[in-house]
Amino acid sequence: MNMLVCVSRTPETTAPVKFSADMSEYDGSGVNFIMNPYDEWYALVRALEVKESQGGKVTLFHVGGAESDAVIRKGLAIGADDAVRVDAAPSSSMFVAKQIAEYCKANAIDILFFGKETIDFNGAEVGAMAAEMLDMPYISFAIDMQLDGNNATITREIEGGKEVGEVQTPFALSAAKGLAEQRIANMRGIMMSKRKPINVIPAADAADKATVVKYAYPDAGGDVVYIEPDNMDELVRRLAEEAKVL
Amino acid sequence: MTNHQDHNTEIVKSTKTDRFQGHDYYNVDDLLTTEHLLVRDSVREWVKQEVSPIIEQYAERAMYPRHLVKGLAEIGAFGPSLPEKYGCGGLDEISYGLIMQELERGDSGIRSAASVQGSLVMYPIYKYGTEEMRMKYLPKLASGEFIGCFGLTEPDHGSNPGGMITNIVDDGDCYILNGAKMWITNSPIADVAVVWAKDEEGKVRGMVVEAGTPGFSAPEIHGKWSLRASITGELVFEDVRVPKENVFPDIKGLRGPLSCLSKARYGIAWGVIGAAMDCYDSALRYSLEREQFGKPIAGFQLTQKKLAEMITEITKAQLLAWRLGTLANEGKATPAQISMAKRNNVHMALEIAREARQIHGGMGITQEYSIMRHMMNLETVLTYEGTHDIHLLITGHDVTGLQAFK
Numbered sequence A: 001m002n003m004l005v006c007v008s009r010t011p012e013t014t015a016p017v018k019f020s021a022d023m024s025e026y027d028g029s030g031v032n033f034i035m036n037p038y039d040e041w042y043a044l045v046r047a048l049e050v051k052e053s054q055g056g057k058v059t060l061f062h063v064g065g066a067e068s069d070a071v072i073r074k075g076l077a078i079g080a081d082d083a084v085r086v087d088a089a090p091s092s093s094m095f096v097a098k099q100i101a102e103y104c105k106a107n108a109i110d111i112l113f114f115g116k117e118t119i120d121f122n123g124a125e126v127g128a129m130a131a132e133m134l135d136m137p138y139i140s141f142a143i144d145m146q147l148d149g150n151n152a153t154i155t156r157e158i159e160g161g162k163e164v165g166e167v168q169t170p171f172a173l174s175a176a177k178g179l180a181e182q183r184i185a186n187m188r189g190i191m192m193s194k195r196k197p198i199n200v201i202p203a204a205d206a207a208d209k210a211t212v213v214k215y216a217y218p219d220a221g222g223d224v225v226y227i228e229p230d231n232m233d234e235l236v237r238r239l240a241e242e243a244k245v246l
Numbered sequence B: 001m002t003n004h005q006d007h008n009t010e011i012v013k014s015t016k017t018d019r020f021q022g023h024d025y026y027n028v029d030d031l032l033t034t035e036h037l038l039v040r041d042s043v044r045e046w047v048k049q050e051v052s053p054i055i056e057q058y059a060e061r062a063m064y065p066r067h068l069v070k071g072l073a074e075i076g077a078f079g080p081s082l083p084e085k086y087g088c089g090g091l092d093e094i095s096y097g098l099i100m101q102e103l104e105r106g107d108s109g110i111r112s113a114a115s116v117q118g119s120l121v122m123y124p125i126y127k128y129g130t131e132e133m134r135m136k137y138l139p140k141l142a143s144g145e146f147i148g149c150f151g152l153t154e155p156d157h158g159s160n161p162g163g164m165i166t167n168i169v170d171d172g173d174c175y176i177l178n179g180a181k182m183w184i185t186n187s188p189i190a191d192v193a194v195v196w197a198k199d200e201e202g203k204v205r206g207m208v209v210e211a212g213t214p215g216f217s218a219p220e221i222h223g224k225w226s227l228r229a230s231i232t233g234e235l236v237f238e239d240v241r242v243p244k245e246n247v248f249p250d251i252k253g254l255r256g257p258l259s260c261l262s263k264a265r266y267g268i269a270w271g272v273i274g275a276a277m278d279c280y281d282s283a284l285r286y287s288l289e290r291e292q293f294g295k296p297i298a299g300f301q302l303t304q305k306k307l308a309e310m311i312t313e314i315t316k317a318q319l320l321a322w323r324l325g326t327l328a329n330e331g332k333a334t335p336a337q338i339s340m341a342k343r344n345n346v347h348m349a350l351e352i353a354r355e356a357r358q359i360h361g362g363m364g365i366t367q368e369y370s371i372m373r374h375m376m377n378l379e380t381v382l383t384y385e386g387t388h389d390i391h392l393l394i395t396g397h398d399v400t401g402l403q404a405f406k
């Protein structure tokens, strides 16, 4: 099984969210960046489990500058065999998807793994776009995947329940909580990661179809107003007149 | 607040999240490599998952969380800087220090288990043992299949190990070992003990004694108010026959055990920064959340004095440890430099624990917070591996050339 695990670099969950003065760009200064947890905990680990049970190769794929090498190194320490880094800023979902698609066209991939979303923009776009470009089946929000030869039975999370489907390799999936259990890199893995290659390649041409114009902070939360349970009229009045939701 | 735990009830993982965050006021992280940061963050993650949810309960019951040995081995905490050939990590000294820091952030007892196994048992076997001894013991100690202990201190000889009376007498293919050791971390559960004893010429020799050897026993010491999640005992030798191939061939004199202590003390100098950061982190958060007289207690000057001094001292300790680590990587750290860092950093951590305890008010004495446990643990750390005062005498000796021990 040739597996490609697409990983992104995201700010740590506790990092304060800041923007440039004109609100046009995210300001990552002083922020600790990590591997997107859905990519690390579920997608990568499930790929490693497949490799351990039936052989194969796990390659990490990342679009980003050299500052991402620490994140990639972590994936290698957890157990990926090697990594490919497209040396370009991940300017949009479309741009990143295009890089993945171009790589997969040139390299036969049996399973293309994504996390269900990144924890910064929460777009959940890249996987679907890349699979579409490759004309590959795409199963999103996978919480279980069982492989039997080239046939996979995948359970995905849907509103109010689960959906079970079957698909044959090659296919792409996005990993949700439950697909695997987080693994922590051990010292041996960290040492071995130093000997594993990160192949840096130039970006394929891809025009951004969307650009960010401006960011805005959400409105600060208002004060909490307590209304006595026996004063329902007041609650209704406020919902109608002040919140204007009735 | 957690209810008082019945000692017979089962230990269940606490669901409270460990909100610890590292503190790096002087961007010391910039002095570390990607590898160092990976090492640190991995162990931090492991501690949050495995140690934090159970440690208060084990400490309260004075039980050693033995199930953690496997995880400690898997993550690579046993002998991380020894060669990969023996199942070890092959990491540098700064990585080793960072591992100790993160383990002690969880609990000094857990760090002690790793210090003893790595620096006091595996290191002497690696450094002074024959290749046969290395191959026989190191992989098993690295994988946690074997637990080791280190016997130097005796009931009547603590700060003055040179006065030891435990001894060996030549008996053909064996030595006959007699004597007793006291305060030995992990002795009751150890599979192997590295023991230091005097030969017939009065020279200190080191050897590996296996559990189960006739005449060898290791009773547990009970009633500790410190390092409660670590097991401590005695080593008693009554005509124990130690095969000659188990004795380190070429090292004679106190230099042997002292070189091991240097390794462990080095780890302690880093380790206690973890305990200090945990106390500071908790105090900072608590003081911002706790309100009195209409504002967060962090807004009062007296609280700020405590917090400001804490982070200043932590920062100094971090820089001391980093510099010592750099020297150690170059093979240039002297035992006296290690003494200075051990003494300074342990004292710093204990002071911070005490101040942090005050900031937490009454809550600070409960097991809802890690502070009181750290504080009690650090009392041991201040004493073992050379007491606070003995390290001062080492520095005094080093700068004056005059020794004031006796």
Ligand SMILES: Cc1cc2nc3c(=O)[nH]c(=O)nc-3n(C[C@H](O)[C@H](O)[C@H](O)COP(=O)(O)OP(=O)(O)OC[C@H]3O[C@@H](n4cnc5c(N)ncnc54)[C@H](O)[C@@H]3O)c2cc1C
Pocket (backbone or CB within 6 Å): B116, B149, B150, B151, B152, B153, B155, B156, B157, B158, B159, B160, B182, B183, B184, B185, B186, B226, B227, B232, B380, B383, B384, B385, B386, B387, B388, B389, B390, B393, B404, B405, B406
């Ligand atoms: C929980 C725990 C675990 C331990 N684990 C181990 C272990 O695994 N292996 C091991 O070998 N040992 C271990 N030790 C022993 C530890 O190293 C000794 O306790 C320590 O060396 C001090 O010895 P002592 O307790 O006999 O105190 P003493 O040496 O009797 O010291 C008592 C006091 O006298 C002071 N003092 C002594 N000599 C002088 C002097 N010349 N000048 C000024 N002051 C002096 C000391 O600083 C101290 O304050 C452990 C101890 C504890 C508490």
